[in-house]
Amino acid sequence: MRIIVAGTLRFAGDASLCSEIIRGGADHIASSREEAGCAAYNWAVDPLDPGLIHVYEEWESERALLSHFAHSSYAAMRDHLGRYDLTGFAVQIYSAAGVEPVYDEDGSPRKEIFGVTLNPQEG
Template sequence: MRIIVAGWLTYAGDAETCSRIITGGADHIAASRAEHGCVAYNWAVDPLEPGKIHVYEEWESEEALLHHFRDPSYLAMRTHLDQWELTGFGVLIYSVNGVEAVYGEDGWPRREIFGVTLTD
């Protein structure tokens, strides 16, 4: 089953501080992306809320995520992030039972997702 890790972290400072955090963590992000079972791994500066970083990860399985938590790159990333003052945290783990495309064959957003149909 696919696993999504998504949420946000806020730091004392502004968007420039967050950019420095992400740029300085590029090696940790790259190492995480190279781990077995990693489908996606990204940090992004929020364009509207200074000091906020969004986190998005996708893993092939629960086991892959649990291995990530024990990987040296994860531990190094935690040490890296501890250099700045964390003021808020909201990151959660989501299980994914199915995956469907956003767009249909016609190139438009789907009108049905996982059996639920939009009625006008």
């Protein structure tokens, strides 16, 4: 089962702080991306709220994510983040039972997702 880790981290400081945090953690991010079972690993500064970092990770399985938690890259990133004033944390783990593309073969947004179709009166 695919596992998603997603959410936000908020830090006290000026507008450049979150960019500094991500640049300073780039080696840890790169190392995490190379771990077995990592399908995606990205941290990004919110374009409208420069004190907010969005976290997105995708793992092939629960075991892959648990292995990440035991990996040196995870410990190094926690140590790196510990040097800053974290004022908000809202990161969650989600399980994904299925994956489908957003667009159909014609390039249009899907009209059906996982067997659910929007009733014309709803849209």
